[in-house]
Amino acid sequence: MRFIPAVLLSLALVQATLMSADALASAGGSEHAPARAAVQSYLAELTERARQARLAEHPVWLALLHFEKGRLLRGGRSHATTAAFFLSPEGRRDPQAELVATLASFALPADTRLKREEHPQCAFVARRHWLAHQLQIDTDRLPFSECQHYENWRRGLRAVGLSLIFPEGFMNNPASMFGHTLLRIDESRELGAQEMLGYAVDFTANAGGDSGLGYVAKGVLGRYPGYFGVHPYYQQLKRYADWENRDIWEYRLEITDQELDFLLMHLWELRGVSFPYYFFTKNCSYQLLKLLDVGMPALRLSEGFPRLVIPVDTVRAVVERPAVVRGVRYRPSPATQFRHDLRHLSRRDRRRVREIAEGRLEPAGEELAGLPAPKRALLLGLAYDRLRYAFLAGQVDEEASRGLSRRILIARSRAGVEAGGEPILEGPARPLVRPDEGHASARAVLAAGWRDGESFVDVELRPAFHGLMDAEGGFVKHMQIRFLDARVRYYPTVDRVRLQELAVIEAVSLSPRSNVFRPLAWKFGTGVRTRRVPAADSGALRDTAVWTTELAAGLAYDPHRLLLTYGLATMQLDAGPGLDDGASFGPGALLGLYLSTPGDRWKLHLFGSVTRFALGDPTTSLRVGVEQRLSLTRNTALTLAGGWRRIARESWFETRLGVNLHF
Amino acid sequence: MRAILMALVLALAPAGMALADNDVGCGVGTQIWEGQKGLPVKLAASFTNGLTFQSISITFGLLNCNGKDTVTADASEMRLRHYASQNFDRLAEDMARGQGESLEALAYLLRVRAEDRAAFRAFAQAHFDELFTHDHVTAGEMLGSLDALLAEDQELSAYTRS
Helix, strand or coil, rough: CCCHHHHHHHHHHHHHHHHHHHHHHHHHHHCCCCCCCHHHHHHHHHHHHHHHCHHCHHHHHHHHHCEECEEEEEECCEEECCHCCCCCCCCCCCCHHHHHHHHHHHCCCCCCCCHHHHHHHHHHHHHHHHHHHCCCCCCCCCCCCCCHHHHHHHHHCCCCEEEEEECCCCCCCHCCCCCCCEEEEECCCCCCHHHHHHEEEEEEEEECCCCCHHHHHHHHCCCEEEEEEEEEHHHHHHHHHHHHCEEEEEEECCCCCHHHHHHHHHHHHHHCCEEEEEECCCCCHHHHHHHHHHCCCHCCCCCCCCCCCCCHHHHHHHCCCCCCCCEEECCCHHHHHHHHHHCCHHHHHHHHHHHHHHCCCCCHHHHHHHHCHHHHHHHHHHHHHHHHHHHHHHCCCCCCCCCHHHHHHHHHHHHHCCCCCCCCCCCCCCCCCCHHHHCCEEEEEEEEEEEEEEEEEEEEECCEEECCCCCCCCCCCEEEEEEEEEEEEEEECCCEEEEEEEEEEEECCCCCCCCCCCCCEEEEEEEEEEEEECCCCCCCCCEEEEEEEEEEEEEEEEEEEEEEEEEEEEEEECCCCCCCEEEEEEEEEEEEEECCCCCCCCEEEEEEEEECCCEECEEEEEEEEEEEEEEEECEEEEEEEEEEEECCHHHEEEEEEEEEEEE | CCCHHHHHHHHCCCCCCCCCCCCCCCCHHHHHHHCCCCCCCCCCCCCCEEEEEECCCCCCCCCCCCCCCCCCHHHHHHHHHHHHCCCCCHHHHHHCCCCCCHHHHHHHHCCCCHHHHHHHHHHHHHHHHHHHEEEEEEEEHHHHHHHHHHHCCCHHHHCCCC
16 A cells, blocks of 8 residues: 555656656757746746645655644744755745745746755755656746756766665764664665775764763754765775774665655755754654655655654664565674684684784794695784784884785785685674664563562663663674663552662673773763662661762673673762762772573673762662573563672662563 | 753763764865875774764765766776775785775776686785885875786786776
């Protein structure tokens, strides 16, 4: 059913394309332009026809204007904030006025140049294309201009196909934690090296020199103008894959030539047009959906994203539409490949790689010459990569690394082998679960348990995004982002309800260290939490609400791919009316390990922590615990947790059995 | 509320956010030949979830700033040079290996036919030390040497550009 409009639109586009081709031919060859008066009367006729057909309310017209319907007291308006994007002064709020002004501007003399240094017909090629079809514009009566710049640009893109690109999340930059999306214009429908030569379309905001608080506040509140941009895809690959070590997923889309053509016409209209960038809502991923909506309106991709727009959810929205994705390619980052290859080497060979990269083992020297050529080739290749990472990390100066890297590569070229043949080592396997196949972004938990002999029921709701104990398929490993995670606890025996926790945000990155990559493991969280404190008179524990903020840094290691160990030094600040002096602050430590089965069906977390609140309300808090998760389906799991806690001189046990449901 | 708290989160986040990269946007002709020398191309950048810290120009053109410049006959030459300079260290690695996506893309830009691809890969590997004759070879020099070497090759001489 939903394909019918697409078919109609496609037909419309074909027809309109033919029309505009005719128009260009006649405009080029006509000796005399029609008299102004005749044009004006035809214009009036077209405007009237548009009004009768209520074209200004048509979804395609609204999409071309990036018009958002109003809510409650606020009227609708376009999201675009650049004045030159509108031909009518009322255009931002009034689609009908904009339509009238657009038609009028099309009738301006051929040498007219507006703010964008082009005739309006060429600045707004998609509007022209669409209106020409909708109104059956007769180009003998309203001549069409030839749009040389657009045609050049369009030819240069060599567009044949379109892909949706998803670089995975990047924990070392908070703004990138949720991942990112871009579109890629492909010049071939075939797979191959030409993919990296395509053009990437993205929506970005420039934060200039801002950093810290101002940057974040502005990013969240939409104070940075965002723009669409087009860059060679290999530049984006360098940025995401080479520099940020992010694996990339490429979803090739099923798009007709007409749909792609119309999408690119509209992209041309968006040059230099700004939209406020909102980190959580109207962000890169949202704007790309809006662009796709113009090309493929029948899919209604941006529908259903009223609030939080998480990049991977937009990928899901695309994948879930039937017959839209033709194929998916996994592109492991060079760092992923490097780690994968190193894992297949003996300890001795790993040492050789290190020695070559550090300049202590001559690439063309005797020791390496004695090795079989494939082995030598492999070690030299890895040594080059290693040197590159050392250089990127600033551990080697440029001059030294240049000479050494050339010597390594010359030796590598002389080792021959592999040229066009089979690779020496198989590359990293594609993960079993794609990002769009991971668990859904929101989570609800229903749990029951005992604390200190008292039974309770927990209800938890987390709008986003992923926890360390959740099934990790499709997500970046060893990371956690809990956003607005609320847990309410009910004690049936005493009929009491408490807000056990409201984690406004908690981000954890436990990237493991190796000889080459040395990330810091870290954690940051802030929110409301119920804390037990000893009463001043009796010393018995009672619940009190505190605002808690925790910052931690440390190291993580993965001695085996199913095992991760970590140790963090923490600092915690609690504030609340139930505490002596209203606050307590102190250092602490957090140690633990994660263990999972192959395939990640079951996962175990053992941990211990100590916090010594030294300032304000002084207490020492000890905790030892275990958590387990057993996945039932992609979106459901059973959890069992238990632990022992001690605060001041009181200690107690707590156990909890729960059901997780992602949705 | 959410904004303020998020602000706190990010304000305390690890450093490395303020690194800047002078993106190649305008005037490719000049930038290709500057600052892109040597094998490991110098790089330091942080590109975030659509929020950049760079004062990049809003690039909409293909290899120019605004898409207004006419596409000239040497557009493919420009594309080749831009590609080679932007991917120089990966390309060098793939040429030494005689394999890899960067090398395949180079072959594609040189319009090497499918039946000549294997010969081209082997050629790049065999002539690696002649393509990278010193530590400061630029992408332009490498392409120049490649052209001269291809001209002398029996099988591949059709792929010279000059």
